[in-house]
Amino acid sequence: MSTISLTLDEIHDLARAVMLANGCDTANADALADIVTRAERDGSHSHGLFRIPGYVKALRSGKVDGKAQPVVTRRTAAIVHVDGGGCFAPMAQAAGLPVLAEAAAEVGVAALSLTNIHHFAALWPETEYLADRGLVGIACTAYMPMVAPAGSTQKLFGTNPISFAWPRPGKPPVCYDMATAAMAMGDVQIAARDGKSVPLGTGLDAEGNATTDPAKIAEGVLLPFGGYKGSAIALMVELLAAGLTGEAFSFEAAERDNHDGGPPRGGEMVIALSPALIAGDGWEDHVEAFMDRLTGLEGVRVPGARRHENRQDTGPRQINRALVETIRGLS
Amino acid sequence: MSTISLTLDEIHDLARAVMLANGCDTANADALADIVTRAERDGSHSHGLFRIPGYVKALRSGKVDGKAQPVVTRRTAAIVHVDGGGCFAPMAQAAGLPVLAEAAAEVGVAALSLTNIHHFAALWPETEYLADRGLVGIACTAYMPMVAPAGSTQKLFGTNPISFAWPRPGKPPVCYDMATAAMAMGDVQIAARDGKSVPLGTGLDAEGNATTDPAKIAEGVLLPFGGYKGSAIALMVELLAAGLTGEAFSFEAAERDNHDGGPPRGGEMVIALSPALIAGDGWEDHVEAFMDRLTGLEGVRVPGARRHENRQDTGPRQINRALVETIRGLS
Numbered sequence: 333m334s335t336i337s338l339t340l341d342e343i344h345d346l347a348r349a350v351m352l353a354n355g356c357d358t359a360n361a362d363a364l365a366d367i368v369t370r371a372e373r374d375g376s377h378s379h380g381l382f383r384i385p386g387y388v389k390a391l392r393s394g395k396v397d398g399k400a401q402p403v404v405t406r407r408t409a410a411i412v413h414v415d416g417g418g419c420f421a422p423m424a425q426a427a428g429l430p431v432l433a434e435a436a437a438e439v440g441v442a443a444l445s446l447t448n449i450h451h452f453a454a455l456w457p458e459t460e461y462l463a464d465r466g467l468v469g470i471a472c473t474a475y476m477p478m479v480a481p482a483g484s485t486q487k488l489f490g491t492n493p494i495s496f497a498w499p500r501p502g503k504p505p506v507c508y509d510m511a512t513a514a515m516a517m518g519d520v521q522i523a524a525r526d527g528k529s530v531p532l533g534t535g536l537d538a539e540g541n542a543t544t545d546p547a548k549i550a551e552g553v554l555l556p557f558g559g560y561k562g563s564a565i566a567l568m569v570e571l572l573a574a575g576l577t578g579e580a581f582s583f584e585a586a587e588r589d590n591h592d593g594g595p596p597r598g599g600e601m602v603i604a605l606s607p608a609l610i611a612g613d614g615w616e617d618h619v620e621a622f623m624d625r626l627t628g629l630e631g632v633r634v635p636g637a638r639r640h641e642n643r644q645d646t647g648p649r650q651i652n653r654a655l656v657e658t659i660r661g662l663s
Numbered sequence: 664m665s666t667i668s669l670t671l672d673e674i675h676d677l678a679r680a681v682m683l684a685n686g687c688d689t690a691n692a693d694a695l696a697d698i699v700t701r702a703e704r705d706g707s708h709s710h711g712l713f714r715i716p717g718y719v720k721a722l723r724s725g726k727v728d729g730k731a732q733p734v735v736t737r738r739t740a741a742i743v744h745v746d747g748g749g750c751f752a753p754m755a756q757a758a759g760l761p762v763l764a765e766a767a768a769e770v771g772v773a774a775l776s777l778t779n780i781h782h783f784a785a786l787w788p789e790t791e792y793l794a795d796r797g798l799v800g801i802a803c804t805a806y807m808p809m810v811a812p813a814g815s816t817q818k819l820f821g822t823n824p825i826s827f828a829w830p831r832p833g834k835p836p837v838c839y840d841m842a843t844a845a846m847a848m849g850d851v852q853i854a855a856r857d858g859k860s861v862p863l864g865t866g867l868d869a870e871g872n873a874t875t876d877p878a879k880i881a882e883g884v885l886l887p888f889g890g891y892k893g894s895a896i897a898l899m900v901e902l903l904a905a906g907l908t909g910e911a912f913s914f915e916a917a918e919r920d921n922h923d924g925g926p927p928r929g930g931e932m933v934i935a936l937s938p939a940l941i942a943g944d945g946w947e948d949h950v951e952a953f954m955d956r957l958t959g960l961e962g963v964r965v966p967g968a969r970r971h972e973n974r975q976d977t978g979p980r981q982i983n984r985a986l987v988e989t990i991r992g993l994s
Contacts, residue, residue: 410741411771411940440742441934443772445941468907483962496899498906506902508895558889564839564966565896567957568801568827571837575829575950576799578942583956603772603934609742610776611909619906625914626898631814635895 335650343381343649344369346659350384353663354391356398360423367422367453372649375642378518379454381655386452387420388662390594396420396450402427410435410442416449421473421600424449425458429602433465436604444602445577451475452595456509456636458602459497463505468605469497474573474598476589477582479513480553482563485540487553490582491516492569497636499607500623501616507636512566513554520546520554533559572601666981674712674980675700677990681715684994685722687729691754698753698784703980706973709849710785712986717783718751719993721925727751727781733758741766741773747780752804752931755780756789760933764796767935775933776908782806783926787840787967789933790828794836799936800828805904805929807920808913810844811884813894816871818884821913822847823900828967830938831954832947838967843897844885851877851885864890903932 338346347368351361364387371380390396400419404427406412412431416424424446435442451473459469475490495509514534523530523546532542535549543549556562574581579599580588589596607615626632669677678699682692695718702711721727731750735758737743743762747755755777766773782804790800806821826840845865854861854877863873866880874880887893905912910930911919920927938946957963 408770408940410773413941439739439770441772441774442741443936443941468902481957481960481963483964484960485962486960488956488960496895498902506898510892510895512892557892561841561843561888561893564827564841567837567966570953571799571829571950575946575953576936576938576941578946578949581953581956583953603936605774605907605934607907609739610744610774610907615906615909618909619902622901622906622912622914625819625912626812629812629815629817629819631816632812633814635898 334653336653336656337648338651338656339648340369340373340646343372343651346656347381347384350388350659350663351391351398354388354398356391360398360400360419363423363426364420367457370457371454372651373643374639376454376639378516381651381659383452384659385662386594388594389592390420390450393590393592393594395590395592395594395597404428404431406431406435409439412442412444414444414446414449416446418448418597419450420595421446421449421451421453422457425461429458429461432602432604433462433467436462436467436606437465437609440606440609442604444604446600446602447577447579448597449600450595451598451600454509455493455495456497456507456639458600459495459509460505460507460636462602462604463497463499463507466499466501466606466608468499468607469495470603471495471600472569472573473600474570474580474582474585476586476596478517478554479556479566480536481567482556482560485536485553488583489556489566489570490585491554492566492573492582494565494569498619500620504636504640506623506634507639512556512562512569514557514562515554517550517554520549524550573599576601665984667984667987668979669982669987670979671700671704671977674703674982677987678712678715681719681990681994682722682729685719685729687722691729691731691750694754694757695751698788701788702785703982704974705970707785707970709847712982712990714783715990716993717925719925720923721751721781724921724923724925726921726923726925726928735759735762737762737766740770743773743775745775745777745780747777749779749928750781751926752777752780752782752784753788760789760792763933763935764793764798767793767798767937768796768940771937771940773935775935777931777933778908778910779928780931781926782929782931785840786824786826787828787838787970789931790826790840791836791838791967793933793935794828794830794838797830797832797937797939799830799938800826801934802826802931803900803904804931805901805911805913805916807917807927809848809885810887810897811867812898813887813891816867816884819914820887820897820901821916822885823897823904823913825896825900829950831951835965835967835971837954837965838970843887843893843900845888845893846885848881848885851880855881904930907932
């Protein structure tokens with residue numbers, strides 16, 4: 333694969349320029365360029381520049397408003413709402429997360445519902461934001477239907493990611509961000525392209541039969557990770573991200589979307605909890621004694637550790653040349 | 664299996680009498696008899712009378728205080744704490760859940776931490792209590808270490824159950840309650856007794872090798888459900904139930920326990936959210952449209968439906984005769 337070496341600043345500038353060229357104001361362009369740059373910095377390539385063509389499609393079709401001004405409302409001491417006004421999610425998060433963190437620090441637990449947004453990024457930036465402020469973070473969002481509930485052969489759930497972060501003062505947080513599908517559809521498509529098989533349980537073919545052939549799964553449905561139990565987690569995500577925000581369930585997002593290739597309109601739920609107010613003094617040492625046990629086990633890595641290791645490297649990143657040229661062509 | 668037919672009242676009286684005979688005051692005996700009776704009513708036999716010998720052991724060893732008076736503190740508008748004073752969990756829940764529900768109805772989200780309790784029951788009574796009041800409920804607790812984190816061969820996590828309930832006005836809630844272990848150790852032991860194999864991924868033998876032989880898993884470790892992703896959920900439960908309450912992690916619970924065969928001291932975290940305050944008007948119809956899609960899929964059952972079907976039967980239950988005689992012998 334031919335690559336181009338870009339510094340993190342150059343990645344930011346590239347993302348910012350293409351967003352400005354496609355109708356974003358500076359605030360929206362900065363929020364998006366920031367999230368894209370952080371993804372590339374941490375090695376989350378599938379959520380970095382790779383997403384830019386989709387973002388541009390959504391701006392050009394008019395589905396997303398690149399000049400949206402999200403409206404933040406603190407409805408109660410513990411409830412924050414952001415109406416994104418049709419923006420990409422990072423703009424709405426930038427507006428809502430500081431208010432959420434303030435509320436959780438004041439009353440111990442708070443919830444942020446984001447509506448009228450278009451989520452196409454990772455979820456760990458939200459939960460890590462909270463963990464960096466000494467708070468526990470839980471975030472989830474729904475998406476287009478791709479996953480059949482356990483027992484069924486018909487898709488209803490999105491890949492429905494959930495992210496969780498636990499603060500570790502002086503250390504990177506425990507932080508994971510995972511689809512509740514057994515495998516991301518993108519990885520299934522890559523396996524199909526490369527002629528590889530995927531584990532049984534990844535998905536079903538168009539007739540509803542279990543298969544290890546990724547090409548057949550791409551025409552069928554994904555399955556939740558972990559059978560019935562994983563399906564229960566995917567259901568919780570669907571209910572929290574859509575039922576509790578009042579925004580679109582995955583099936584509604586698909587029905588309403590203009591299918592321009594960009595992210596559909598949807599919602600996101602973020603919950604923040606304060607160990608300082610709930611567990612009280614000494615919570616850090618108590619948890620670190622557990623983390624010592626966990627990290628002392630052979631074969632175990634702290635979720636998020638690889639991202640934080642990648643982050644230590646402030647040097648240039650090697651980016652797919654064709655992708656960079658595509659993005660430059662969109663300006 | 665020889666059984667005895669007992670009405671629900673007789674089950675309640677049997678449980679109550681044995682608790683009173685072993686040092687409980689009426690409030691503690693009633694709370695426990697109530698939770699045991701509801702388990703038998705709903706067909707959750709493993710959390711019903713089956714648990715009584717373990718409860719009695721914990722009372723007789725002095726580990727659990729059958730006359731404990733839990734102390735409820737509303738620390739902030741959104742945080743409720745119950746110090747159980749060494750009681751069985753149902754007594755502390757009976758004290759804390761009404762205050763949690765009140766807080767969530769007022770400010771939209773609230774968290775209840777329970778400490779100094781001994782949890783030996785199902786978690787669905789807590790979340791269903793909240794759903795019956797129009798609230799979303801999430802509950803989790805840690806336990807003795809039995810489960811190896813993904814990638815490891817050493818046990819560190821408890822079976823770490825998580826329960827989730829979503830309110831459905833006029834209908835039974837969506838409500839599940841599941842171990843984050845691939846299989847409960849009790850079921851592994853039953854499979855070993857019956858000479859059956861278990862699915863690969865259930866656990867490891869004492870040398871850390873994957874096996875389908877339940878007898879070898881009983882001497883080794885359980886695995887989380889769903890590989891790395893299920894392990895991440897089990898880790899979240901451990902951190903919420905112990906790190907966020909300030910109570911014992913599973914490994915601490917084991918180190919501190921007197922190994923009398925009853926439940927160790929531990930903590931529980933319960934979170935309640937108000938769809939009325941977060942999603943706002945119309946949330947019920949919005950979610951029911953999704954539930955119609957879900958229940959319209961062939962092969963899909965609403966989590967909790969079987970329990971609610973069992974509940975419709977108000978007649979007597981067939982209880983293992985040897986168990987009833989054992990319990991009567993404990994009075």
